[in-house]
Amino acid sequence: MKIRHILLLLTAFLGAALLIAVAVQIRDELLGYQTSERLEASNTVRERLLLGTAALANERSQTYVLLIGQRNEADSVAELRDVRRQVDDLLNAAERDVTATQASLSNTSNSLTILSRIRQELGNLRQQADDLLGPAEGMRGEQFAPRWFQEATRLVEELQSSRMTILQRERPLDPVLRTEAVLRAYAAILSESIARNQALMSRALGNPAEVGGLEIDAISQNAGRAELAWELIDGQMAVPLSATVKESVTRTHDSYSATFAPLQRTLMASLLGKVPPTLGPEEWYDLTERALSNVALMQRELLQSSRERLELELSRAKRSVALWSALLLLGAAAVLASILVVRRRVVRPLEGLSQAMLRLADNDLEIPLPRLARADEIGEMNDALRVFKANAIQRQRTQNEKQILHARLRDAYSQLQKDLEAAAVIQQTMLPPSSRIDGVEYHGLFRPSSLIAGDTYNVVRRTDGAVGFFQVDVAGHGAAAALVSVACHHALSQAILTRTQGTPLEEIAVQINEEWPEDLPYFTMILGEIDSRTQRASIIQAGHPSPLVIRSDGAIEVIGDGGFPVGMLPAASYEKIEFDLGPGDRLFIYSDGLVEAEDQDGEQFSETRLRTLVRDAANDPSSALLDRVNDVLRNWRGSETLDDDLSVLMLERLPERIPANAVH
Amino acid sequence: MLSTDLRDNVLVVRVEEKRIDASKAPAFKDEMTRCIDAGQNQIVLDMSQVDFIDSSGLGALVSCLKRLGPRGSLAVAGATGAVSRLFTLTRMDRVFALHPNVDTAVEQLSA
Numbered sequence: 001m002k003i004r005h006i007l008l009l010l011t012a013f014l015g016a017a018l019l020i021a022v023a024v025q026i027r028d029e030l031l032g033y034q035t036s037e038r039l040e041a042s043n044t045v046r047e048r049l050l051l052g053t054a055a056l057a058n059e060r061s062q063t064y065v066l067l068i069g070q071r072n073e074a075d076s077v078a079e080l081r082d083v084r085r086q087v088d089d090l091l092n093a094a095e096r097d098v099t100a101t102q103a104s105l106s107n108t109s110n111s112l113t114i115l116s117r118i119r120q121e122l123g124n125l126r127q128q129a130d131d132l133l134g135p136a137e138g139m140r141g142e143q144f145a146p147r148w149f150q151e152a153t154r155l156v157e158e159l160q161s162s163r164m165t166i167l168q169r170e171r172p173l174d175p176v177l178r179t180e181a182v183l184r185a186y187a188a189i190l191s192e193s194i195a196r197n198q199a200l201m202s203r204a205l206g207n208p209a210e211v212g213g214l215e216i217d218a219i220s221q222n223a224g225r226a227e228l229a230w231e232l233i234d235g236q237m238a239v240p241l242s243a244t245v246k247e248s249v250t251r252t253h254d255s256y257s258a259t260f261a262p263l264q265r266t267l268m269a270s271l272l273g274k275v276p277p278t279l280g281p282e283e284w285y286d287l288t289e290r291a292l293s294n295v296a297l298m299q300r301e302l303l304q305s306s307r308e309r310l311e312l313e314l315s316r317a318k319r320s321v322a323l324w325s326a327l328l329l330l331g332a333a334a335v336l337a338s339i340l341v342v343r344r345r346v347v348r349p350l351e352g353l354s355q356a357m358l359r360l361a362d363n364d365l366e367i368p369l370p371r372l373a374r375a376d377e378i379g380e381m382n383d384a385l386r387v388f389k390a391n392a393i394q395r396q397r398t399q400n401e402k403q404i405l406h407a408r409l410r411d412a413y414s415q416l417q418k419d420l421e422a423a424a425v426i427q428q429t430m431l432p433p434s435s436r437i438d439g440v441e442y443h444g445l446f447r448p449s450s451l452i453a454g455d456t457y458n459v460v461r462r463t464d465g466a467v468g469f470f471q472v473d474v475a476g477h478g479a480a481a482a483l484v485s486v487a488c489h490h491a492l493s494q495a496i497l498t499r500t501q502g503t504p505l506e507e508i509a510v511q512i513n514e515e516w517p518e519d520l521p522y523f524t525m526i527l528g529e530i531d532s533r534t535q536r537a538s539i540i541q542a543g544h545p546s547p548l549v550i551r552s553d554g555a556i557e558v559i560g561d562g563g564f565p566v567g568m569l570p571a572a573s574y575e576k577i578e579f580d581l582g583p584g585d586r587l588f589i590y591s592d593g594l595v596e597a598e599d600q601d602g603e604q605f606s607e608t609r610l611r612t613l614v615r616d617a618a619n620d621p622s623s624a625l626l627d628r629v630n631d632v633l634r635n636w637r638g639s640e641t642l643d644d645d646l647s648v649l650m651l652e653r654l655p656e657r658i659p660a661n662a663v664h
Numbered sequence: 665m666l667s668t669d670l671r672d673n674v675l676v677v678r679v680e681e682k683r684i685d686a687s688k689a690p691a692f693k694d695e696m697t698r699c700i701d702a703g704q705n706q707i708v709l710d711m712s713q714v715d716f717i718d719s720s721g722l723g724a725l726v727s728c729l730k731r732l733g734p735r736g737s738l739a740v741a742g743a744t745g746a747v748s749r750l751f752t753l754t755r756m757d758r759v760f761a762l763h764p765n766v767d768t769a770v771e772q773l774s775a
Contacts, residue, residue: 473719476720543753545753561753564755565722568754572755604746644718
């Protein structure tokens with residue numbers, strides 16, 4: 001998993017958690033809002049129903065007193081019509097509300113059915129009452145009044161209970177609201193009790209002498225119910241209700257206790273004691289009307305309080321939903337912003353750097369690095385990467401320069417090598433090939449330690465018939481020694497050729513030695529001549545190893561014991577060594593490279609081994625002998641290479657010339 | 665490659681090498697030149713450790729002698745074997761004072 005995935009996932013996860021928490025809160029708030037809305041709706045319906053119930057109770061009382069004939073019919077009927085319209089209006093309103101709140105309330109259809117049934121039955125009752133009140137009926141009204149009252153009361157109770165049904169279904173959680181609802185229910189009972197006694201007592205007072213025990217019982221029962229309702233109402237006062245509500249309840253109760261209750265008790269006592277009551281039915285009716293209106297006022301206060309409370313709750317819920325929604329939007333914006341910032345400030349630059357690093361690691365120095373003017377870690381990484389890149393470019397440049405230099409060196413070396421090879425060819429051509437001059441045969445062995453050598457030799461025919469020869473070994477080896485050897489070669493060859501007759505051989509050595517530039521390396525040499533007419537040979541030994549003479553009979557002799565090198569000391573003197581060199585005798589001149597050649601343990605080949613080797617090969621022809629020396633030395637070294645230049649010059653005085661036709 | 669020791673006003677230079685060949689000769693010459701240029705006139709070169717000198721080594725030795733010139737002397741002590749033979753072959757035994765050991769050389773020079 002890449003860093004960008006981790007970062008983005010983490011941010012998204014945190015954001016999602018935050019949003020979910022806020023969403024859950026919003027859901028709760030919405031539910032609360034819906035509940036409040038529903039409560040408000042149900043409260044409205046209940047209010048209508050409550051008012052409707054009270055109005056219906058009023059209609060009942062009015063109709064009842066008309067039926068029992070206690071009122072002037074003309075006025076009262078008009079009044080009744082008003083009351084009926086009021087009831088109809090309220091029930092219509094209730095029906096409308098129920099229909100309107102169908103969406104939020106749960107059991108509206110049931111309520112509608114009940115309402116419609118009540119209205120139908122109410123219609124029937126009204127028809128019935130109108131019939132009874134009609135002029136044709138005469139006194140039948142009074143006869144049927146109690147029955148009608150009972151029916152009306154049933155309707156009132158049904159309406160009441162329909163309200164209670166809704167109340168139960170939509171029970172508010174708020175204690176104040178709940179208490180107010182309970183108070184309204186009790187107040188409704190209270191109101192109904194008073195309303196019933198309004199009618200019943202009116203009838204009793206209209207005809208006190210004929211009041212039956214049953215009627216008094218009913219009145220007493222209603223009075224008791226009212227008292228009970230008051231007790232229940234008082235029992236709810238512990239709840240922290242609003243001051244207005246409390247005040248309204250207290251006022252209504254005080255008024256009830258002070259006027260209505262004592263009067264009702266007195267009237268009941270009069271009825272029981274068959275004492276003529278102090279109050280007429282109309283006065284009672286009006287008095288009750290006032291008490292009822294007091295209770296209705298209290299109800300309205302209660303309703304008002306609940307409505308306000310619900311509205312408050314609803315607006316609070318609205319605010320809350322709005323607040324949390326705003327928080328949700330804010331949270332979403334924050335999450336989005338975080339993701340964008342992480343992407344832009346961290347993920348993208350990291351990806352860029354990572355790609356650049358990989359490309360750099362692949363040695364792709366062309367890759368452009370991101371331009372980041374930042375002081376944070378990513379900026380530092382980018383700076384470091386720039387340094388890496390610069391270093392890598394520098395390194396590559398150095399590498400290229402090295403390669404170029406290397407190529408130049410290789411070219412120079414190969415040029416040098418070619419030059420040296422060419423020089424070696426020239427040096428080789430300066431050496432005389434195997435040949436013979438006036439009865440002297442000569443062979444050479446020449447092995448430079450590198451391409452060109454500080455060794456050289458030559459054999460020259462002199463004008464006086466003698467054969468001059470020399471072998472030179474310039475101190476050191478390599479190109480410098482080789483150049484000096486060429487100079488020696490030339491100087492000595494010229495000296496031999498131009499030597500005037502009679503000049504001693506040692507004079508040549510002395511002269512060259514004196515004239516030799518001090519800055520040049522010195523050299524050792526054997527300079528010699530063989531007189532072809534006599535059996536004599538002579539040499540100058542200048543620091544060179546003593547040559548060997550291989551006699552025709554195989555004996556080995558060493559000629560000379562040393563002498564000054566040439567070019568070392570200007571004042572050096574040289575001696576000529578003369579010795580016999582008869583027919584078949586061979587002179588073996590070598591440079592120190594031969595005897596100083598070391599084997600792999602660092603041991604030198606030595607003069608002793610050389611003498612033994614030459615003795616063993618004394619019967620071989622010169623060229624074969626040289627081959628053998630070469631082979632033995634190669635074996636001694638254990639390789640083809642040499643540390644020092646090596647050269648051998650062999651000169652052989654041939655036997656007396658034998659005629660071509662001679663036969664042995 | 666060289667170690668020095670002053671005995672009786674004679675500088676004894678000991679060659680701590682088995683060979684003085686083309687690869688060692690320049691360093692040998694430089695170190696010897698420093699000794700000579702430091703003002704040492706009487707020098708004994710202890711060659712008892714040396715088994716072999718090639719032509720370059722001999723050249724270096726002779727150039728040291730030339731540098732020292734007539735104002736001083738360079739004696740060679742303890743030259744044996746191939747070194748001794750080379751001295752004989754090139755007649756350097758006639759140029760350098762050869763001594764069998766350092767003591768006699770110092771004795772000779774300081775006398």
